[in-house]
Amino acid sequence: MRGFVIFLVNGKRYEFGGSNVFVTLASFLRRQGLVGTKIVCNEGDCGACTVMCGKYDETHERFVYHTLDSCIAYLFQLDGCHVVTVEGLRGERLHPVQEALIRSRGAQCGYCTPGFVMSALQIFEDREELTERRIKNYLTGNLCRCTGYQAIIEGVAEVHGDEVPRLESLFPSLKMANDLGDAIQEPISIESDAGVFHAPQSLDHALDFLKRFDPSWICAGGTDIGVILNKTKKVSKNLLSLHLISGLAETSITDQFVEVGASVRISEFQKKIRGHLFELYKLLNIFGSPQIRNRATVAGNLANGSPIGDLIPPLMALESFIKVQAREGERKIRVDELYLGYKKLSMRVDELITQIVIPIPKEHTFLRFYKISRRRDLDISTVNGAFSIEEDGKVRIALGGVAPTVMRALKSEGIFEKQGICAESVKAVQRSIQDEIHPISDVRGEAKYKRGLIDQMVTKFYWDYRREREGVGISV
Ligand SMILES: Cc1cc2nc3c(=O)[nH]c(=O)nc-3n(C[C@H](O)[C@H](O)[C@H](O)COP(=O)(O)OP(=O)(O)OC[C@H]3O[C@@H](n4cnc5c(N)ncnc54)[C@H](O)[C@@H]3O)c2cc1C
Ligand code: FES
Ligand code: FES
Structure with a gap:
């Protein structure tokens, strides 16, 4: 067991324990004189603090680098990483x-x-x-x-x-791996006045942590937690990381399912599903930004439970479920049974998500996932929605941003199942869906506006459906 995290910045090794790890990477860099990294929004929205973060990839035997927003990444998240800042790029001349x-x-x-x-x-x-x-x-x-x-x-x-020049040529992988040393394999336990951070190597130890420290948070990518820590300070500082638990960072794909481990980043997940869940792949192009997708996880999106979480409607429409681990054993929860109220999950505090299981749709299933936001890129949804129409007529509609949780529009699904997808049933669904949803007015828009967006979403779905099935329609 070690009481510190180890990481490298531009090839220089750092070891920190105690309260020092409860500092953002951006603040740390600037205190080290690496002031090329700027802090503007402090919430992952502007990219002024972007740095490269490398992790050793066993398969390719080299460090693989991804951008991240250093203002919402805390030092406790950097264990085993090599961070490269803009200062690290400069040789005898500018990059x-x-x-x-x-x-x-x-x-x-x-x-x-x-x-x-x-x-x-x-x-x-x-x-x-x-x-x-x-x-x-x-x-x-x-x-x-x-x-x-x-x-x-x-x-x-x-x-x-x-x-x-590739970062590999500026910072050779073998040297970086040697500098980090073998200690990065050991579990971490840091308990300080500023907070508690544990990174165990086994699920049993992770579950012990959840029992011992309540309330606590599981820091996966930290893209939600980092913003809350920075902006509201309301987050519990009992933090658990699953990054040393083997098997949780893997995605496996069979004929029937895509199984995603709790530590899989959205950018890796997106690459893996391209040939299997193309609609979801496309939607993820407008999830946050590259910096956010390189850190955020699917598990974090589901567990955060936001009514506008972008992965929730598609995973509901695809009848996905999560595997949840507790001391007593494992259980499965369907994504459409996960939410009890605003950010209230049907999971106990001593349980954690280990895997998300997504059924691969049958060949002729018609799928559409929509995200409506004030701008296309790097914006949260005002409303979002997912439609699945199976060949045997089974329909699933999941909508976000129009109720305290993402919801299934069950009555409207029934209308499509009974009447098929046609001009008349679309009108009936547009009426029934207005009874099913309960949007509120907030910073993303007035309730009336959100109702209008859902109405338009159904129209768009209808024309997308006709265009694909019958080759007719207008471009909306
Ligand atoms: C700039 C910016 C843009 C964003 N854009 C989008 C967007 O377009 N669409 C969108 O939907 N979201 C967006 N988000 C929100 C966020 O990135 C996502 O919700 C993301 O998927 C969270 O994943 P994470 O791994 O970072 O979660 P974390 O912040 O690590 O954790 C979030 C929550 O999940 C819990 N948790 C994590 N792992 C587990 C587990 N294994 N078991 C149980 N609980 C767990 C934590 O305890 C915490 O409550 C954005 C955030 C930022 C800062
Ligand atoms: S300072 Fe804006 S993303 Fe970090
Ligand atoms: S903000 Fe001034 S150059 Fe971009």
């Missing part, structure tokens, strides 16, 4: 991405620039072909308030990929 942004006049006040450089670097780390669309997608987590995005996009587009 090719930095030079390109200067040439294209892609920086004015320059406050956002280090964050853009790090996000653009991810494209080259992934060895992706440069297209305007791809550059835009990689940069959706970064905001610029003065330059305007076109100059930045043009700058990145001019970079020659073969001139960009």
Whole structure:
């Protein structure tokens, strides 16, 4: 057992225990003089604090790097990681991405620039072909308030990929792995005035923690917890991480199911499901930003239980269930039976999610998942919804943002099942769905507006359905 976390920053090793780990990575970096990393929103929304975080990949025997927002990542989450900041890129001259942004006049006040450089670097780390669309997608987590995005996009587009040194060549994996040492395999127990952080190696020990520390939080990606810690300080500082428990970071796919471990990040999950759950794959392109998807987990989205959680309607419509572990054993809970009220789950505090099981839809099942938000990228849903129509006529509709929890529209499903999908049944569903939903007015919109959005969503579903099934319709 160790009482500290170990990580590297630009190749330099750090070991911290006690209250020191309850500090965000962004604050830590700036205190170390690495002030290229900026803090603006402090809630994962602007990308000014973007850094690269590398983890050793056993299969490829090298460090694999992903961007993250360092303002919502706490030091206790960095165990075993190599963090690279914008300062770490500079050799004798500026990095090719930095030079390109200067040439294209892609920086004015320059406050956002280090964050853009790090996000653009991810494209080259992934060895992706440069297209305007791809550059835009990689940069959706970064905001610029003065330059305007076109100059930045043009700058990145001019970079020659073969001139960009891979992080592996700047920080050789073998050396980084040696510097981290074998201690990163040991479980962690940190108990301090600022909070408690445990990372056990077994589920039994994790369950012991939940019994001993109540209330407590399971820090998976920490993208919800990090914001709450930063903004409200209301979160319990008894934190449990499952990252050392083997098997929980795996996704397995059979003919019937996609089984996702509790520690699987949304970006990895998205890559794995492309050929099996394409509708869900597409929806995840507009889940948060690359920085958020690189940290957030499917389990965290379900357990957070937000009525506008984007994964909840699709997983309900696909009849998914979670595997929940307690001292007494394992049980399964269907996602549509998980929510009892606003952020109130049918799970006990001494239970945790180990896996999410998603049935692979049959060949002719018609699926559509919708997210409606005020802007397309990096925004939370105002309302969201999922429609599943099976070949035998079985219908499932799940809606978010219109009740205290994501809900099934059971009465409306019944109308489609009885009458089929046609112009008349759509009108009947549009009427019945208004009786089923109970939206409230809040910062995302007035109740009346949300009712209108759901009405439009049903119309869109209908035309999407007709276009695919009958090859007719208008583009909506
Ligand atoms: C900038 C930004 C953009 C975002 N965009 C979106 C978006 O587009 N769509 C969307 O739906 N959400 C969005 N979110 C919210 C958040 O990213 C997601 O809810 C995410 O899936 C949470 O996963 P996590 O692993 O980070 O959870 P964490 O923050 O680690 O945990 C969240 C909750 O889940 C619990 N938990 C975690 N793992 C388990 C487990 N194994 N068993 C039981 N309980 C567990 C924790 O105790 C905690 O209550 C965004 C957040 C930010 C900061
Ligand atoms: S400071 Fe805005 S995302 Fe971190
Ligand atoms: S250059 Fe000023 S915010 Fe982007």
